[in-house]
Amino acid sequence: VTMHRKVFMIAAGVMLATPAFAQTVAPAPGASTAAGVAAGATVYDAQGDVVGTIASTDGTNAVVDTGTVKAALAVSSFGTGPKGPTLGLTKAQLEAAAQQQAGGSAEFKAKLVPGAAVYGSGGTELGKVKEADDQFVTLTTSSGDARLPISAFGPGPKGVTIGLTAEQLQAAISSAAPKK
Secondary structure, eight states, X not given: OXXXXXXXXXXXXXXOOSGGGOSBOOOOTTOXXXXXXXXXXXXXXXXXXXEEEEEEEOSSEEEEEOSSOEEEEEGGGOEEOSSSEEOSSOHHHHHHHHHHHHHHHHHHHTTOOTXXXXXXXXXXXXXXXXXXXXXXXXXXXXXXXXXXXXXXXEXXXXXXXXXXXHHHHXXXXXXXXXXX
């Protein structure tokens, strides 16, 4: 009997590499699901201050241009406020996180090798890197393989980290599984 592991694509927000932001970007508090996330739209923080402009979007991710940096974020990271699309980060926080991630990116990507342990936001080992390329990392877990955007991974206290708990990753894998 030949066993075939299914690989599921899971959408995830940008993993910010700073210790203070080692989590998926969350929408601004009190914001509803993102609407108006379209190229040219102005993005605001929770206080209503301008973060930047959406340079482009593919419906899954949107690139926010702050004038200093361009950061790709999952569309699910945006909320909707009274002025338009919102983020749970200020312009300065997004720029600092994006610049730190870019600076450590080559060094960090060198750690994404087959067999490397991947830890969740709670510090629990979630699985091992099966393979990685410039865009995606396939993570082998006890529930199967999950293919995640490389931007979802970052450095953490124990090593390679993703901003999900074991339960959140399991729920994402389950929801991505084809319905029978």
